[in-house]
Amino acid sequence: MTDAIRETAQSNAQDVVELAKRHLVQPWPTAGEVGAEARPLIRGGEGIYITDGAGKRLIDGPAGMWCVNAGHRREELASVMYEQAMLLSYNTPWYTMSEPSAVLAKRIADYAPGDLNHVFFTTGGSSAVESALRFMQFYNNVRGRPEKKLILSRGGAYHGSTYLSASLNGRPRDRDWMDGADDLVVKLSSPNPFRRPEGMSLAIFSNMLVAEFEETVSRIGADKIGAFIGEPIQASGGVIVPPDDYLPRIRKICRDNDILFIADEVVTAFGRLGHVFSSGEEFGLDPDIITFAKGVTSGYFPLGGMVVSERLLAELRRSNHPTAMYAHGLTYTSHPVGCAVALANLDLLEGGILAHAQAIAPYFQEQLRTLEELPLVGEVRGTGLMACVECVADRESKNPLELDTSVGMRIDAHCHELGLLVRPLINMCVMSPPLVITRDQIDDMVAILREGISRTMDDLRREGVWQG
Template sequence: MQKNLDAYWMPFTANRQFKKSPRLLSKAQGMHFWTPEGRQILDGIAGLWCVNAGHGRQKITQAIQDQAAEMDFAPPFNMGHPKAFELAEELVKITPEGMNKVFFTNSGSESVETALKMAIAYHRVRGEGQRTRLIGRERGYHGVNFGGISVGGMVANRKMFGTMLSGVDHIRHTHDPRNFNSRGQPANGAELADDLERLVALHDASTIAAVIVEPVAGSTGVLIPPKGYLQRLREICDKHGILLIFDEVITGFGRLGSPFAAEHFGVTPDLMTVAKGLTNGAVPMGAVFAKQQIHDAFMNGPEHLIEFFHGYTYSAHPLACAAGLATLETYADEGLLTRGAKMASTFEQAVHSLEGLPNVIDVRNIGLVGGIELAPIPGEPGKRAFSVFLDCWEKGVLVRTTGDTVALSPPLIIEASHIEQIVSTLKGAIQRAA
């Protein structure tokens, strides 16, 4: 086992606590991790919302190995390689109708930055350069770069880092006590989308470039959109000429039982950000899907000039493209992009069996996503859920916490027996944390 843990400054981790009692993973296969000591851990969060097809998929592993042997890197600026174009073509076969352009990035955070820049630049090339304002949502999570935390609305991600980008505002979140313990989409709250009209009245629509929301807010504690909410948001954006961006970094690639949440909810955005499940977590990669008219607006002027001054050294990295193609094949071979719909009822019944346990104040679910909100310990927010997380770890199940909410997002290969193990382990941990 690794003994010296000092040099590594860990991300989104209580470093001092971790290094006193490390939680190390050394092997993964299927639904499970293993510790260096050989203890098996059931993965209840698909790694970090990303290993949708389960761990150690041979087709993906082989594709990465073969690509590394053939060509390790190709410059993405003014050059290309076949797998980048092949992956883009395969992706647009499963995106919502009309979203047929793909811009590759390396993470969800980079996808968000790219989409925000695309939105502002799109209005400028159309002659509406005054549309620079960006609208996010309270309790939203859009990665950790400055654009993402500016449009994001999670306090801990923002408070340490200054004044953010200028010209950003936020609509209200959708967490509504009227909907506590709803199953699937809650009934109340479609009118919360009308808060965008308040900001239009305040700033004037002619200054607003885009609105960005997660169809299902994940990192803030699994907030499900009320029935009609996303449709209403789409209508208001269309009315005022504002682009709608869906952040599908978490919901993309089968999490809700459809390829994307846009298809699940029947609402097509103008731009859509993805990452995580794009390569099953095997190689870092993200993407932005854009409607044809957004792409075409940039295709003006002399043909030898760059149309969109943006990109990354590792955009469409050969190893990532190979992993992405093999991941899409794996999803298709096993019907994983829709399997969540088949397992959703079993998952829903199980997570809602936690209602009524000590300190459980709300249970939320949709597809293969669940959130169990716990009452905080007075004066110690987050501590109760963290104790549940540690308890589950000791009992062989990996869950995730955000604040005092326990979040579940298991691999799409999950079986009923795994669901029962996750929920029964959680039940015991919640009872012991009372």
């Protein structure tokens, strides 16, 4: 441990809080708190646990931000980071390359479905999505179709925080006060079975979504639509698992109309559903582009990217514009340290973590669904090692507690006190722990979450805002 890190680790927690309030701007702040807030301090981590500023050990329920897939404090990843930095800490991707980036691109391509054989690396999920969309624009320009640029996205979607990627988002509140490229984006309905019309079967719901897609393409014109982008499972939208046949049918419509199908696997790739990529393994898809980030390095280093179809690149090479430039890149594209860490992370996934995630996932889902016994819980849904507990005022109307939209924050506060960090999303709690979690640890996590929800129910009854 260096002197600088040791000094930081030994600093007074309250001093750190005050420094944050005076100098640190947090992500997604409200105007009333921007530049003047401090959030719970996390000082360490090991396995599925983190330690807060008071020294309290907590289960890391969201695995950082869906990303600490291999768990905290893995020496295999930390040592590779050090060794690569000592060998080569950086090279410019504009006119040089590094060995880790080429080797990693090959290994990722081997896992990708269909003919996705080429990888462009970025610094994270937002920049991966931005890169894919800019590639779509470039692709259509080179092919002489400058009008084919509209992007189909969906309600409940989350695709990033850069200008164009954020324009695709469809979650409540994401765009209330933020501008976006609205002239480029067409929004479709969320494929959320829990919110489908009362009495409608899943099959009819899926038909309705597909019919909406077909009508949109017909009304706007396929010659105007460049891409559809969708998360196989809408993660930050509340772990929305679509009807089984929905995505393959959308994929066929895209192929029939020459619309690029972009699978946003920033969350679902690298083990979250038990596979390196879930598009092919879980959903039977062969997208034109897959975006990824988060779990590719288990959060140890910022890295993301997109995997692109061989067909698309071959069409560009055959075009009448061989000197047309995809004028897009980042200073840290193909960063050698990030790529080296990702290679070591893939070794860990292949060495047993993927198999463990596949084996433990059914128990994880089964135990979390026992929380549906609680009257505040409307639905527990998910797949793999990602799930959402959605709270409602009453199950019949599925009212999302309009009198108390911060119910998720209340549950999180109780759970923090009890030893669990959750991801609160308005009236929902998202759980996506490190993939190395055990059955006993799942039992602990669910027991704490049950107690946190129960305490929240008591609070709401006492305040008179809920009578369930």
